[in-house]
Amino acid sequence: MTNAPTIARAEPPGQAVPADVTAMDLAARGPLLLLIGSGIAWLVISGLFALIGSIQLYSPHFLDEYSFLTHGRIEALRDTAFVYGWAANAGLAVALWILGRLGGNLLRATNWVFAGASFWNVGVTAGLVGIAIGDMTSFSLFELPRYVLPIMLVAYGAISISGVLAWAGRRTEGAFAAQWYAFAALFLFPWLCSAAQVVLLWSPVRGVVQNVAANWCAQGVWSLWLVPMALASAYYLATKVSGRVLPHYEFAPLGFWLLIFVGSWTGGRHLIGGPVPAWIITMAVVATVVLLAHYAIVALNLGVVFGARGAAASFIRFGLIAYVLGGAFDALTAFRGVAEETQFTFVTVAIEQLALYGGISMMFFGGIYYLVPRLTNGRWASAGLAIGHRLVVMFGVIVLVVTLGVAGWTQGVDLLDPKTSFTDIFEHVRLTLLIMSGAQLLLLGANLLLLVNFLQTITSTVVTDVVAMSPLREDTEVTVS
């Protein structure tokens, strides 16, 4: 466990062409850029849904004449585009790349990745259309209609072949934390998704057992899939951008196994006071508190990013703070006394957004800003757009989480007082929600900047390269970094 990656070179400051582009990067760039590009596109689409949905919260009649834009469907569309569109695509790109780089071989089966990524995105598109026309399921984070799930599972399998080969064929006997996390995500999602499908959609369990199973599934999507992909990115980049050995790396395996074994038990905190067996909730409360150790270890390991410079470092820094804060708030609101007030309010949404947008998405952004120049063997087309995106997206997330939190707290206090009617609550939170939708607008704008910058970057590098018919530069050698 002492073989932490030691990389001397920190990320070069500014917008220089990275010096460590390898043949490995160039060989894998087609499918990985497809994943990243579709991820960013879904993020923009999800942002559009989020904006509509947030306006509907204070102006309920906004676009309510269209059945496909009714608030319930918009929320499902936003969620699905965000998780299965953005997070999945971006996370898979980063995970595959890390497994390839740390494994020390060219990524194999990249054609499978390309085909898989195409079909995955066809699946997401079909799923969104399905939700819009009324085929959504009743399970949060798992709203995709059941007819698209088989194709998505197969597509996922095709994408992960490459990662599994890179893992199995790695040149070093040991593996680094980034590799465990990346491999865990690749390996666990198909099992999770199949197990959830069987008990929820194909042969549904009865009564509230369904809600408990759906809750397990939603927690699994988070703890066993999204977080491992994000932490793979964060662990890899933390060493890269700081140029240092991760401190207290000997605890990293403990942090990893805590997430896998304990994280999946924490979902029941959302069911406090609900018609489910009390032990589910008690186990979840205990697990949520035990999981604080995981957050502490991650913070301890990744603290090195606080001394580093560059876009990737600042995204990982933001992501780390948000991720750890999210864990702390999870533990806090898991206590029944606190949950009495915060449950069923926007506070839960705020914590979810803090973790999803502030935590893992920032870690993916970090990965993307580090990856794209290496995959394209060029620089970002516009430094201004990159800085603009970074500042606006960070500001937007802060405003989003704070306003949701404030609105949720007001709503929670009001809900506890039976004399306050829902019309009053609506009036009390209206202004805060208005600011919240401003934050959604900012986020949408910021991610549009990223999309434009990304498209310009690949047109100016990859397309030029393809035109010049020289996809592999001869002067690069395969090196392991």
Added chain:
Amino acid sequence: MKNGPLIVIGLFAGLTISWAGIVLGTNAQLGAQTPYYDDTDSLAYPQRTSGIAVQGQMVYTDLGCASCHTEQVRRPGFGSDQDRGWGDRQSVARDYIFQPRPQLGSLRVGRDLANYGASKPDPAQLMRLLYVGSVTHPSFKFLFDNRQIVGQRSDYALDLEGSAAPRPGYEVVPTARARALVAYLLSLNNSYAYPEARPAAPEAKTSEPQKK
């Protein structure tokens, strides 16, 4: 961590243990729950939902109503659920055994609906809420037909006033989906007190010992 197979086994174990514990564990405990037969009433509770109400639950699902409404009442003293008149007792697992898609919900932008039907709301008013909406509630006009009256006015036509009223000679008629949704909402009634739902009211610290 050098042992690849061990990592794979560990990952698989982490997933399987939580799945077995949470999903299979709950299923073993509640999966075979039966209705409760009340000797006095000579009836079993909960009563089966009617076919149209089951269809209505599908409409409730596909419109995503659960993104703003919950269908679970917390125990007396925990939150203000009882004081708001959402139910006299906490919801228990048995309430949901006949629901194909129980939707407990996670956000209360609107009121809880677990016992909506028990408060005997006016169906016509509910239809109007769905058609017109309110300050806090969106309208669902796409669940209604605004059509010319041919012959006699439909029995189902909504009585609307003001700006929501249809043009003269026209009527607003709920579609089958709207009628199913309303039937479902009116069927929501978990007022029967099961034995397991009885240990309620923690504030009842009187001389009488609490019933278990």
